[in-house]
Amino acid sequence: MSRMHYYIAVPFFLLLYFLQTTLIWRLSAENFAPNLLLVATSVFSFLYNERYGLVLGVSFGLLLDITTSPVLGVQALSFLLIFIMVRLFRLILNNEKLLPNVLMALLATPVGSLLYWAVGRMAGYPTHIKYVFETMPRLLLWHAILAAVLHLLFVKTVIRHRGDRKFESEFEL
Amino acid sequence: MKWFASHKALSILGAIFLVLIVLLAASVALKDQDTAVGRVARTIVSVAQKPFKAVGDFLGDHVPGMLSDEDLLAENKELEARVAELEEELLLARLDEQELASLTSLSAILNGDGQVAGYNVVAADVVAYEGSSVFNIFTINVGTEAGVVRNSVVVSGDGLVGRVLESGEGWARVISVLDENNNVGLSITREGQTFIGTCQGSGEGTLTGMLLDETAEAEKGDAVYTSGLGGIYPPGILIGKVSKAQLSEETNLMEVTITPATDIKGLKKVGVLV
Numbered sequence: 413m414s415r416m417h418y419y420i421a422v423p424f425f426l427l428l429y430f431l432q433t434t435l436i437w438r439l440s441a442e443n444f445a446p447n448l449l450l451v452a453t454s455v456f457s458f459l460y461n462e463r464y465g466l467v468l469g470v471s472f473g474l475l476l477d478i479t480t481s482p483v484l485g486v487q488a489l490s491f492l493l494i495f496i497m498v499r500l501f502r503l504i505l506n507n508e509k510l511l512p513n514v515l516m517a518l519l520a521t522p523v524g525s526l527l528y529w530a531v532g533r534m535a536g537y538p539t540h541i542k543y544v545f546e547t548m549p550r551l552l553l554w555h556a557i558l559a560a561v562l563h564l565l566f567v568k569t570v571i572r573h574r575g576d577r578k579f580e581s582e583f584e585l
Numbered sequence: 586m587k588w589f590a591s592h593k594a595l596s597i598l599g600a601i602f603l604v605l606i607v608l609l610a611a612s613v614a615l616k617d618q619d620t621a622v623g624r625v626a627r628t629i630v631s632v633a634q635k636p637f638k639a640v641g642d643f644l645g646d647h648v649p650g651m652l653s654d655e656d657l658l659a660e661n662k663e664l665e666a667r668v669a670e671l672e673e674e675l676l677l678a679r680l681d682e683q684e685l686a687s688l689t690s691l692s693a694i695l696n697g698d699g700q701v702a703g704y705n706v707v708a709a710d711v712v713a714y715e716g717s718s719v720f721n722i723f724t725i726n727v728g729t730e731a732g733v734v735r736n737s738v739v740v741s742g743d744g745l746v747g748r749v750l751e752s753g754e755g756w757a758r759v760i761s762v763l764d765e766n767n768n769v770g771l772s773i774t775r776e777g778q779t780f781i782g783t784c785q786g787s788g789e790g791t792l793t794g795m796l797l798d799e800t801a802e803a804e805k806g807d808a809v810y811t812s813g814l815g816g817i818y819p820p821g822i823l824i825g826k827v828s829k830a831q832l833s834e835e836t837n838l839m840e841v842t843i844t845p846a847t848d849i850k851g852l853k854k855v856g857v858l859v
Contacts (some may be wrong), residue, residue, distance in 0.1 A: 433715075434714075436714075466598075479653065479713075480713065481762075482750070483609065484608055484612035485605045485608035534613050535612075537788075538765075538787060539720065543788055
């Protein structure tokens with residue numbers, strides 16, 4: 413059991429959702445914006461044993477889809493795939509370390525972007541893959557920074573008895 | 586059943602995955618169709634987004650380009666403004682009376698009192714952008730109550746923005762002409778002659794088009810307007826400028842790449858033709 417709770421996580425994801433759809437674009441002067449919910453899903457999936465990444469990632473992905481995406485289900489599906497990917501890597505990586513968490517966000521970025529692009533193409537939108545790759549380096553940089561910030565913000569809530577070296581929590585997918 | 590009971594986590598994941606795949610497939614198949622769930626969700630969200638939009642506008646005005654190089658951007662903006670000024674002078678010299686009238690009415694659009702070719706114009710604020718960087722889709726704060734419906738044309742002071750994908754009470758979702766996969770009728774006027782053609786989003790932040798006349802000519806910098814062909818976009822709205830023009834060896838027709846007049850990521854106010 414971690415010290416994270418839904419009454420903390422839900423408002424946090426809600427805040428990220430509104431920032432994602434409003435403020436972030438006003439601050440970004442170029443043709444891209446970091447995907448806050450994607451990074452949060454990756455970080456929460458990696459940090460906690462509980463399925464915050466799954467529940468909140470898929471829920472808020474669906475909300476993003478309903479309110480902003482041209483295709484329903486694409487963000488939710490990409491967040492689900494990110495959750496599964498991160499949980500599998502969590503079997504071999506230490507979830508309390510900063511670098512693995514940043515690495516997970518970096519791996520999650522192309523998963524999200526490419527799935528979104530592929531589905532958009534299937535739906536008939538003309539977005540070119542070159543356009544997606546052009547923004548990728550800056551997206552990776554911003555996602556790495558965001559993942560680091562979220563990790564530092566929440567790592568203290570990962571284990572209930574952090575000082576107890578014998579305390580171990582069970583792992584579940 | 587026993588397997589599902591003993592593999593609860595995997596079963597839940599599989600079920601969610603399947604539901605999302607079905608949702609996605611249905612959404613792709615019924616692309617651009619309106620759903621009741623979507624309408625209700627967007628109506629609720631559009632109200633909640635207002636305070637965030639106000640904060641975003643304030644910070645956007647006072648902390649521009651936080652995610653990019655500020656100095657370069659400022660210099661770039663200054664140069665762009667100067668180039669636009671000079672190009673406008675050049676353009677005005679070339680424009681015929683009809684085009685000048687349509688541009689004048691376009692400039693009045695953002696005051697909410699202008700008219701374009703018999704359309705009423707409703708002024709709207711951009712309240713939210715699409716969550717990813719892949720599509721150029723945004724939400725505005727006027728909808729069905731103001732007569733904004735699917736395929737209503739959206740313009741800015743700079744020119745054509747796009748069209749309404751769907752609308753509800755107090756909101757409408759707009760897709761940029763950059764993501765347009767339907768043909769948009771275009772016209773280019775050079776030395777007193779008007780050439781028509783069609784264009785669509787190239788998927789790379791520009792539009793690509795073709796002039797439907799073997800004698801047609803186009804050059805870099807030529808202004809491109811909507812021709813009214815295709816039904817959705819009325820004639821006389823500035824789409825952008827030709828950034829590349831070359832004769833196609835296959836069709837022997839002039840192919841043009843168009844840089845859009847409006848940068849949708851910087852939009853705060855737009856006009857909707859209703």
